[in-house]
Amino acid sequence: MIKVVFAFFLVLLLLPASTLAQSSACTHTVSDVPSLLNVQGLIRGEIVSGLSKNIVVCLNDGTHFLNSPLQFDSRDSGTGQYTITYQSTPGQSATISGGKIITTPWIKSGNIWVNDLNDNASFRQLYLNNSPLPRASKAFTIASVNGKQITVKESANFSNLSPDTELLALGSFSVYREKIISGNGNTLTAATLMGMASVNPDPGYAGIAPIPGQPFFVENDPKYLDQPGEWTLSTSNKTLKYFPKSATEDPNSEQFIYPSLNQLLIISGSKNLKFNNLTFAHSKWTLPAGGYDGLQAGSYGMDPYTATYFSLPAVLIEFASNLEFSSNTFWHLGSHGLALGRGSNTVKINGNLFTDIGGNSIMVGYRPQFVLETDWSPTTLAPQHNDITNNTIYSTANEMWDAVGIFAAFSGFTNISNNLIHDLPYSGISAGFIWNTTATSMKNTTIQNNLIYHTNLKLNDGGGIYVLGNQPNSMMSNNAMTDIYPPDPGSPVAGIYFDNGSTGWTVQENYAKDWHCSDCPSNDPANSPTNFNLISNSIAGNESPTKYYILPSGQVRTESGSAVTTDSSCYNSLVNGDYYFPDP
Numbered sequence: 096m097i098k099v100v101f102a103f104f105l106v107l108l109l110l111p112a113s114t115l116a117q118s119s120a121c122t123h124t125v126s127d128v129p130s131l132l133n134v135q136g137l138i139r140g141e142i143v144s145g146l147s148k149n150i151v152v153c154l155n156d157g158t159h160f161l162n163s164p165l166q167f168d169s170r171d172s173g174t175g176q177y178t179i180t181y182q183s184t185p186g187q188s189a190t191i192s193g194g195k196i197i198t199t200p201w202i203k204s205g206n207i208w209v210n211d212l213n214d215n216a217s218f219r220q221l222y223l224n225n226s227p228l229p230r231a232s233k234a235f236t237i238a239s240v241n242g243k244q245i246t247v248k249e250s251a252n253f254s255n256l257s258p259d260t261e262l263l264a265l266g267s268f269s270v271y272r273e274k275i276i277s278g279n280g281n282t283l284t285a286a287t288l289m290g291m292a293s294v295n296p297d298p299g300y301a302g303i304a305p306i307p308g309q310p311f312f313v314e315n316d317p318k319y320l321d322q323p324g325e326w327t328l329s330t331s332n333k334t335l336k337y338f339p340k341s342a343t344e345d346p347n348s349e350q351f352i353y354p355s356l357n358q359l360l361i362i363s364g365s366k367n368l369k370f371n372n373l374t375f376a377h378s379k380w381t382l383p384a385g386g387y388d389g390l391q392a393g394s395y396g397m398d399p400y401t402a403t404y405f406s407l408p409a410v411l412i413e414f415a416s417n418l419e420f421s422s423n424t425f426w427h428l429g430s431h432g433l434a435l436g437r438g439s440n441t442v443k444i445n446g447n448l449f450t451d452i453g454g455n456s457i458m459v460g461y462r463p464q465f466v467l468e469t470d471w472s473p474t475t476l477a478p479q480h481n482d483i484t485n486n487t488i489y490s491t492a493n494e495m496w497d498a499v500g501i502f503a504a505f506s507g508f509t510n511i512s513n514n515l516i517h518d519l520p521y522s523g524i525s526a527g528f529i530w531n532t533t534a535t536s537m538k539n540t541t542i543q544n545n546l547i548y549h550t551n552l553k554l555n556d557g558g559g560i561y562v563l564g565n566q567p568n569s570m571m572s573n574n575a576m577t578d579i580y581p582p583d584p585g586s587p588v589a590g591i592y593f594d595n596g597s598t599g600w601t602v603q604e605n606y607a608k609d610w611h612c613s614d615c616p617s618n619d620p621a622n623s624p625t626n627f628n629l630i631s632n633s634i635a636g637n638e639s640p641t642k643y644y645i646l647p648s649g650q651v652r653t654e655s656g657s658a659v660t661t662d663s664s665c666y667n668s669l670v671n672g673d674y675y676f677p678d679p
Contacts, residue, residue, distance in 0.1 A: 096189045110261070121153035124184060129161050138179060139170045146177040156187035160194065164358040173367030173417075182371035193356030193409070194222070194377030194427075201337070201346040207320065208346050212333040218353040219315075219380060219494070220429050220453075221326055221335075223346075227427065227451055227493075231327045231338075233319040237264060238281075240304065246282045247311055253278025259330050260316040260507060261382065263496075264289060264305035268521065268556035269389035269588060270496045271305055272382055276311070283313070287386040288397060303390060309583075310553075354379035354429050360410045362418065369419040379411035380429030380453045380494055390467070392525045393431060393454040393498035399467035406454060406495075408434035408461060416440040420447060429453045433505075434461035437476040446485045453494030457483055460504040460528070465483065468528065470505050470535040477536035478506040488516045488523075496520040496553045499561075504528035508539040515546050520553035522592070523576075527564035530595035538599070540569040547590075548578045555586030558611065563594035572603040579608050587611040603630040 123134045133154055141150070150173075172629045173179040183189040195216075201208045206309050221228045235247035262285060264271045290304025305311070313319060315327050323340040330617060337346060354377045362368070383404070387395050394402045408431035412418065415438070425432045425447060431454035435442055439459075449456035459478050471477045475625035483501055492498035500516040503526045516523040524547065525539050540562075547559035559576030576590030590607025593600075597612070 113327075118563065120151055121184065121524070122148075122150045124153045124155065126128075126155045126157075131159070131165075133590050135167075135171065142170065142172065146174050146179075149177050150179045152179070152181045153184040154181070154185050154189035154191075156189060157377075158190040158192050159568070160192050161356060161359060164356060165360045167360075167362045167365045167368065169364040169366075171368065172365050175367065175417075176365045178369055180369040180371060181373065182369075183373055186408045188372070188374060190374040191359055192352070192377040193354055193359045193379065194352040195355045197335075197351040197353065206338070206342075208337045208339060210335040210337070210346075214333075216328075216333055216353060216355075217330050217381070218328065218355070218429075219382065220354055220377075220427070221328075221663075222352045222377070222427055223324075224350055225427075228324050228337075229322075230313050230315050230324055231317070231320040231322070231325040232263075232314045233316075235281075235313070237305055237307050237309050237311045239307055240264075243288055244282055245285070245289070245311060249281065249569045251281040253280060253283050255570070256283075256313075256318065257327070257329065259328065261314045263312040263314060263323075265309040265496070265554065266290060266304055266306050266389070267309075267310070267583075267603045268391060268554050269303055270554070271386065271388055272494075273386035274382070276303055285386070286387075289386070290388055290410070291397065291399075303388075337339050341352055352377055354427075357381070357407045357430070358409060358411060360621045362410075362412045362415050362661060364413075365415045365418070367417045367525075368415075369421065370423060370525060373424045374424040374426070375409055375432075376424075376427040378428045378430060380406060386535035387495065389495065389497040391497060392502050392504075392528070393458075393492070393495045394467075395495075396467075401466065402464055403467045404464050405434075405458070405461060406430040406433060406534075407463065408454075408458065410434065411436060411461070412439045412442060414438035415442070417442075419443045419445070421445050422447065424448045425456070426451045431458055431461075431498070432456045432491075434458040435478045435481055436461040437471065437478075439478040440480055442478075442481045444483045444486060447487075449486060449488040449500075450490050451493060452491040454492060454498040455495075455502045456488045456491045457486070458502045459483070459509050460502070460506045468530065478509070481506070482510045482512075483514065484510065484512045486514045488514065489518045489526045492520050499557075500526040500547075500550075501521065501525070503537075503540065505536050506540075507536055509547065510541045511543075512541065513544045516550070516559075517547065518549045519551065521551060521560045522561040522562065522582060523547040523550045525557075526562045527566055527594075527597075528561075529564040532565045532596040532598050534565055534567075537564060538567045538569070540566050542574060543570065545574045547574065547576045550576075550579050551581060551588045553583050555583050555588055558589040558592035559591045561594065562597055562600070564596045565598045567599035569600050570603070571600055571605060574605045574607075576605075576607045601628045601630065602629075602632060605632045607632070 125131045199213050201210050235249050238246045238248040261273045269290045276286045277284045317327050326337045328335050357379050359375050388397050389395050394403050409428045410433040413436040432452045488500040499522045501524045559579050581588035589609045589611040591610040593612045
């Protein structure tokens with residue numbers, strides 16, 4: 096039996112979010128959004144008069160639907176002595192939703208149910224009784240790409256497609272979503288160019304494009320509405336069609352929610368606020384007018400050295416400091432989850448759950464538009480001293496398959512520790528966003544004690560932990576990456592991936608299933624200079640273990656938290672927080 100042990104401390108990580116500490120004495124208790132906004136106004140008055148105590152606003156159980164995003168600014172700030180907390184009422188669970196419930200009747204037509212919506216609805220996500228439903232989709236394989244045209248290998252009949260039909264095409268480490276304007280036989284024409292290989296002259300990134308042999312999907316066309324739970328939406332006549340999960344299902348007796356708001360919470364200029372034990376759900380992602388031409392980590396653009404974009408996150412923080420997000424749930428979000436933008440400092444993101452999110456779960460260094468590889472101007476805008484700890488992130492990047500679990504770029508003193516990350520289409524953690532050794536605001540990054548597995552389920556050229564660029568005084572230690580394999584054998588996928596310009600790192604006591612070094616010093620991690628130190632790492636090849644156990648607080652658990660009672664001889668000598676890897 097092989098036993099590899101690391102002293103990790105993931106006790107909080109494996110506890111349900113609701114069991115973590117929260118303030119219990121409610122200063123104000125509210126039952127709906129209007130009363131929440133009224134209390135916000137009252138607290139602003141108290142702030143003007145001078146806070147004399149901590150304030151705790153408790154939101155009662157239930158789903159609370161927003162008409163517009165909640166907004167906090169400098170008028171909502173606590174002080175260095177007194178904080179203001181927004182949380183669920185103790186023992187309850189409040190959801191802040193950007194969605195709408197479908198109230199118009201469903202009418203059955205053959206084996207399909209049809210709903211003629213009575214508002215100006217346009218959405219790409221739909222939820223039934225709190226579970227996401229897939230849009231109608233048909234899988235193919237890319238045969239060739241020529242400008243706006245894609246031809247598939249399989250026999251197909253792409254004529255007479257709906258004007259709302261979209262395509263999803265895969266590259267090596269990026270994806271492409273475009274509207275389809277016409278089809279003929281097994282060839283489709285998109286509304287816009289797909290990938291930078293279509294740009295003439297080539298800007299030097301021709302590999303960022305759909306690749307022959309990769310999967311290809313046609314989505315949201317009634318022609319392919321043939322699987323239980325699937326749906327399509329016509330944006331022109333607002334007709335929603337649904338293929339029931341069973342012959343006896345009646346959607347009129349069920350609750351359907353679609354997202355209506357792009358954002359749920361915007362914090363700008365606030366200090367000393369806490370958000371505990373809340374659920375943020377049902378934000379919207381709209382396909383960009385020019386399509387989604389993925390670059391990496393949820394960024395997109397056809398000319399990145401003129402304009403690179405990130406879609407709006409559900410929760411955005413800018414020019415704010417001393418904030419805490421603890422024990423919250425972020426799910427059913429169409430775009431990115433929680434993003435720290437310009438001037439976001441000393442924000443603690445601890446013990447939260449992120450799942451069913453369209454893009455990046457957590458972002459440090461968010462900018463809606465920028466020029467690729469350029470730093471902040473001025474660099475004082477770079478987020479500083481932010482902590483991302485004890486979070487669970489899984490099954491995310493559902494819309495932007497090239498997004499990641501945790502993204503950090505052009506930021507200083509970012510601490511990414513003790514997080515559990517698994518089942519992602521691309522990389523788990525991505526730190527850095529410049530492919531050379533130029534000095535930037537990216538420095539003093541800490542990535543430690545993270546447990547990452549089952550990444551790169553859809554895309555190549557990434558890994559459990561992916562870093563690039565010059566990040567002086569940075570530390571990567573005691574991370575474990577297992578069960579990470581390329582969907583396309585032969586492409587670089589690794590537990591740890593050091594891409595171009597990776598310098599400034601001390602890499603110590605990590606356990607990884609293989610690693611890859613694209614352009615590190617000497618291009619050889621085993622013989623690198625002092626600005627890239629490697630100490631006592633355990634790097635395995637294809638023989639890496641496929642299962643591991645965790646021992647928090649005297650109880651053995653699997654990575655999902657369920658108790659393990661077998662093989663006690665393997666773990667009876669371990670101490671709290673250790674990992675071991677039994678021979679599979």
